[in-house]
Amino acid sequence: MALAGCDVNVTVTPGNPGMPGRLPGGASISIDARPASELESDLVVIGPEVPLVDGLADELRGAGRLVLGPGADGAKLEGSKAFMKELLVDAQVPTAGHWTITELDQAASVLAGLSPPYVIKTDGLAAGKGVLVTDSLDEAMADVAAKLSGDAFGAAGATVVIEEGLMGPECSLIALCDGQRAVPFAPAQDFKRLEDRDGGPNTGGMGAYSPMPEVDESLTAELMDLCVLPTLDALRSRGIDYRGLLYAGLMLTEAGPKVIEFNVRFGDPEAQVILPRLCPGLFELLCSAANGLIEGRPTFVEQSAVTVVLAAAGYPQSPVLGATISGLGADGQLADGLDGVTVFHAGTARSDPSAPFLVAGGRVLAVTALGEDLAAARVLAYQASDRIDFDGVQRRHDIAARAAEEEGR
Numbered sequence: 001m002a003l004a005g006c007d008v009n010v011t012v013t014p015g016n017p018g019m020p021g022r023l024p025g026g027a028s029i030s031i032d033a034r035p036a037s038e039l040e041s042d043l044v045v046i047g048p049e050v051p052l053v054d055g056l057a058d059e060l061r062g063a064g065r066l067v068l069g070p071g072a073d074g075a076k077l078e079g080s081k082a083f084m085k086e087l088l089v090d091a092q093v094p095t096a097g098h099w100t101i102t103e104l105d106q107a108a109s110v111l112a113g114l115s116p117p118y119v120i121k122t123d124g125l126a127a128g129k130g131v132l133v134t135d136s137l138d139e140a141m142a143d144v145a146a147k148l149s150g151d152a153f154g155a156a157g158a159t160v161v162i163e164e165g166l167m168g169p170e171c172s173l174i175a176l177c178d179g180q181r182a183v184p185f186a187p188a189q190d191f192k193r194l195e196d197r198d199g200g201p202n203t204g205g206m207g208a209y210s211p212m213p214e215v216d217e218s219l220t221a222e223l224m225d226l227c228v229l230p231t232l233d234a235l236r237s238r239g240i241d242y243r244g245l246l247y248a249g250l251m252l253t254e255a256g257p258k259v260i261e262f263n264v265r266f267g268d269p270e271a272q273v274i275l276p277r278l279c280p281g282l283f284e285l286l287c288s289a290a291n292g293l294i295e296g297r298p299t300f301v302e303q304s305a306v307t308v309v310l311a312a313a314g315y316p317q318s319p320v321l322g323a324t325i326s327g328l329g330a331d332g333q334l335a336d337g338l339d340g341v342t343v344f345h346a347g348t349a350r351s352d353p354s355a356p357f358l359v360a361g362g363r364v365l366a367v368t369a370l371g372e373d374l375a376a377a378r379v380l381a382y383q384a385s386d387r388i389d390f391d392g393v394q395r396r397h398d399i400a401a402r403a404a405e406e407e408g409r
């Protein structure tokens with residue numbers, strides 16, 4: 001990721017042991033365990049959703065800091081699916097029909113009137129795992145019961161959103177917003193299901209690629225006009241000054257594009273294929289958005305990127321932690337390096353810098369490769385990810401396969 005033409009130092013808190021000391025653009029990275037409020041900086045970028053929903057951006061802005069990331073009011077777009085749906089309906093942004101449910105018998109009558117696929121979501125945060133899409137009415141009812149009872153997701157499932165099932169290719173569009181204006185990053189596609197051919201349960205994402213050949217500049221502009229800008233307007237009309245990243249998860253249905261979710265940050269694994277393609281200047285761009293006046297827009301290299309996620313045994317239900325990871329060097333990159341490959345760490349740990357990396361989370365690593373087109377990036381991403389191993393590793397084998405094939409026609 002190229003941050004800027006000038007010297008930029010990035011401090012990450014809490015960070016992880018696989019973070020490199022320097023980024024390809026030259027910026028240095030250091031890790032610091034202190035909270036963001038105690039770190040000196042010109043700009044704070046809040047990455048994960050939980051501190052955003054909990055109001056960290058408000059706290060830091062209140063202390064006079066320059067921050068990129070919405071306050072708790074705007075972060076509700078991700079923190080509550082019911083709030084997000086209400087806002088989208090107000091803003092006339094196309095989205096799946098929905099019903100907000102707190103009682104089991106309400107759910108039974110709603111589901112009886114729908115045809116499959118049935119889509120059940122927790123209202124609150126569930127790390128990408130609170131969504132069930134199923135053709136079985138029995139499974140849908142059992143899932144609503146488990147969520148409402150608190151057994152499955154605690155308080156996050158006390159309210160459930162049932163949605164009309166949509167069909168079509170998915171597209172993730174991340175926009176940088178300054179409260180009034182928004183500019184898009186390159187579209188990407190992620191793969192939510194655990195297994196090949198979209199089998200198995202939903203996950204936080206098992207791989208991604210960018211660009212999406214079928215989403216060109218003009219469709220991107222259309223998606224911004226239809227989905228992102230009206231959302232920003234609706235937030236503003238509620239007095240919400242949204243300065244941060246707005247990630248729209250879209251489905252390109254036969255009846256036109258529809259929003260299926262918003263995240264209030266860079267989503268992963270999309271970020272792992274979008275940011276490596278970014279041309280220099282990210283730091284200045286993020287500062288301009290945080291200051292309320294975006295200058296410029298992100299630009300991207302022609303190369304394509306594919307990332308393959310390596311997940312722990314038992315993920316997503318109950319990841320098995322502690323396995324030793326082979327194939328990585330002391331710097332956390334491939335021991336046996338390949339040009340154009342970056343290994344991003346998510347769920348890894350090690351006792352000291354000379355010890356091997358261990359599995360410490362559900363999604364463990366994302367292996368990204370850049371290539372002249374999707375087919376080349378895909379071959380390299382798999383060649384690289386095949387050099388890494390641990391007990392029970394789970395990976396999909398079909399990330400970007402269809403897009404690479406279509407690109408060749």
Ligand code: AMP
Nearest residue numbers: 096119131163164165166192249260261
């Ligand atoms: P979400 O966390 O809301 O993005 O949902 C996770 C995944 O579930 C999405 O990426 C889709 O693959 C699927 N999904 C969510 N909502 C719908 C829907 N209304 N119709 C069909 N699939 C959906």
